Amino acid sequence: xxxxxxxLVGMAVLVAVMLFFAARQSRSGQTAGGATVSxxxxxxxxxxxxxxxxxxxxxxxxxxxxxxxxxxxNFWATWCAPCKIEIPWFVDLQKQYGPQGLQIIGIAMDDAxxxxxxxxxxxMGVNYPVLLGKEAVGDAYGGVQFLPVTxxxxxxxxxxxxxxxxxxxxxxxxxIKKALSQGAxxxx
Amino acid sequence: MRDxxxxxxxxxxxxxxxxxxxxxxxxxxxxxxxxxxxxKAPSVTMAPPAAVVVHAGRLGKATLQFRVADGFHINSxxxxxxxxxxxxxxxxxxxxxxVEKTTYPTxxxxxxxxxxxxxxxxxxxxxxxxxxxxxxxxxxxxxxxVHGTLRYQACDNAACYPPKNLPVSxxxxxxxxxxxxxxxxxxxxxxxxxxx
Numbered sequence: 001x002x003x004x005x006x007x008l009v010g011m012a013v014l015v016a017v018m019l020f021f022a023a024r025q026s027r028s029g030q031t032a033g034g035a036t037v038s039x040x041x042x043x044x045x046x047x048x049x050x051x052x053x054x055x056x057x058x059x060x061x062x063x064x065x066x067x068x069x070x071x072x073x074n075f076w077a078t079w080c081a082p083c084k085i086e087i088p089w090f091v092d093l094q095k096q097y098g099p100q101g102l103q104i105i106g107i108a109m110d111d112a113x114x115x116x117x118x119x120x121x122x123x124m125g126v127n128y129p130v131l132l133g134k135e136a137v138g139d140a141y142g143g144v145q146f147l148p149v150t151x152x153x154x155x156x157x158x159x160x161x162x163x164x165x166x167x168x169x170x171x172x173x174x175x176i177k178k179a180l181s182q183g184a185x186x187x188x
Numbered sequence: 189m190r191d192x193x194x195x196x197x198x199x200x201x202x203x204x205x206x207x208x209x210x211x212x213x214x215x216x217x218x219x220x221x222x223x224x225x226x227x228k229a230p231s232v233t234m235a236p237p238a239a240v241v242v243h244a245g246r247l248g249k250a251t252l253q254f255r256v257a258d259g260f261h262i263n264s265x266x267x268x269x270x271x272x273x274x275x276x277x278x279x280x281x282x283x284x285x286x287v288e289k290t291t292y293p294t295x296x297x298x299x300x301x302x303x304x305x306x307x308x309x310x311x312x313x314x315x316x317x318x319x320x321x322x323x324x325x326x327x328x329x330x331x332x333x334v335h336g337t338l339r340y341q342a343c344d345n346a347a348c349y350p351p352k353n354l355p356v357s358x359x360x361x362x363x364x365x366x367x368x369x370x371x372x373x374x375x376x377x378x379x380x381x382x383x384x
Contacts, residue, residue: 078271079341080348085303111351112271120271145229146347165346166302 042142044161048073048153049140053107053131056118061105061131063153069103070179071153072172075133075144077110078120082166083148087124089169094128097176101155104128107137109144152176156183230260230342230349239359245325247288250358252277252317254338261310262340264295268309272341273351277317279336284327285360287334288320300345321360329364333357 043049048071052062063071074090076083087106094104108117108130121130138144141151142162150167152160152175160179163171235253242248256262263272279287293316295309321334334357341351 077348079273079351081272081306081308081343082300082302082346082348084306085300109350116271146349148347165344166300168302 043159045158047157048151048159049137051137051140053134053137056114056121056130056132061129063105066103066105067157068155069101070097070155070176070182072102072104072176072179073107073141073151073153074104075107075109075138075141075147075149075151077108077147078112078117079110080147084124085166086148086150086172087126089172091125091127093173093176097180100180102176102180106130107133109133109135109138109147150175152179154179154182158183230262230344231257232262232338232340232342232352232354233257234338234354234356237358239331239361240321241361241363242321242323243363244323244327244329247320247322248360250319250321250334250360252319252338252356252358253314254311254317254354255314256312256342260342260344261298261308261312262342264309264311265292266295266309268307272308273339275311275338275340277319277336277338277356279319279334279356282332282334284324285332285334285362286322286324288322291318291320293317319358323360323362327362329362332360332362334360 048063050063052060055061063073072090072093074083074086076087090104090106094102106121106126106128110117110133112120114132117130117132135144138149141149146164148166149162149164150172151162154160160182161175163175233255235255237250237252240248240250262275265274265276267274275292277290277292279290293311295311297307298310298312299305299307317338319334323332336356337353338356339351339353342349
């Protein structure tokens with residue numbers, strides 16, 4: 001009887017260990033700055049959710065306006081210091097890869113006034129559209145509990161990946177190259 | 189005989205259920221214990237503050253001790269950029285106890301690994317905010333509770349979280365020679381004419 005009990009407890013521990021590793025495996029464990037995880041979005045491989053938002057220059061912008069382009073959607077805020085680090089990289093990358101079909105879009109998830117957001121964007125020399133974010137759009141992209149969050153969409157309109165937190169410039173550039181190559185035939 | 193077998197089967201399936209439950213509990217606990225698993229939220233907590241004992245018409249000091257969770261920082265009261273959200277203590281307006289002055293600690297300068305040139309000024313770990321209070325000369329001796337919120341915005345090395353408001357309260361005990369039994373008053377309630 002004692003032996004049976006030991007076997008059962010042993011099985012329980014084994015199952016617990018298996019469940020633990022299975023759950024860990026289901027999220028990619030890459031860390032950024034040692035603090036946040038980069039998890040593939042549940043929508044990866046699926047069509048990026050359409051959105052309609054107002055830009056800082058009061059234009060209505062839809063994601064579908066960029067059909068055929070590789071799109072980098074960056075959720076950010078003026079109060080987010082790591083976002084401020086990425087923005088100059090995005091400015092450079094837009095210049096570099098724009099002619100090849102990249103379109104970066106910034107979505108400000110901010111309580112600041114459009115005027116303050118515009119001032120921030122101007123100070124940073126932003127050369128891509130900045131849209132005024134809505135929580136519903138963040139939710140459609142799997143939730144934006146913290147910033148920055150960056151979603152890469154291929155030319156075929158399908159989500160390639162979603163990164164939480166600040167990433168290195170090289171990693172961002174690699175994802176842009178992937179987005180440019182994904183669905184290249186469909187997009188051209 | 190059949191009953192004995194049934195009992196034994198029942199006992200065995202009961203143990204199996206127990207083993208499965210145990211496995212689930214163990215796995216869940218192990219997952220929760222994982223740090224940096226993407227579900228860890230930043231938090232600022234306040235230690236229970238000591239009551240400020242002060243005579244009417246005199247100044248008393250409340251020291252509010254806060255703790256920022258490991259791995260996170262919040263902007264100091266004077267961050268280095270106009271766009272960053274400063275830590276700010278807002279106390280509810282009261283009529284019989286004046287908040288004379290709030291003193292914030294100096295933050296620590298820090299920068300993120302990707303941009304060492306950009307300096308931030310933050311609180312990490314423990315920090316204290318001092319509040320000078322002064323009961324009006326006419327205030328009835330007794331215990332009063334001051335309420336408010338600490339607004340902060342937390343980040344780690346790679347991401348920032350939306351601003352939050354932490355409810356804050358501390359007690360001011362207005363000493364008086366004649367008052368043996370101190371009645372409790374809530375300043376928020378006294379300030380509300382409907383509750384007077």
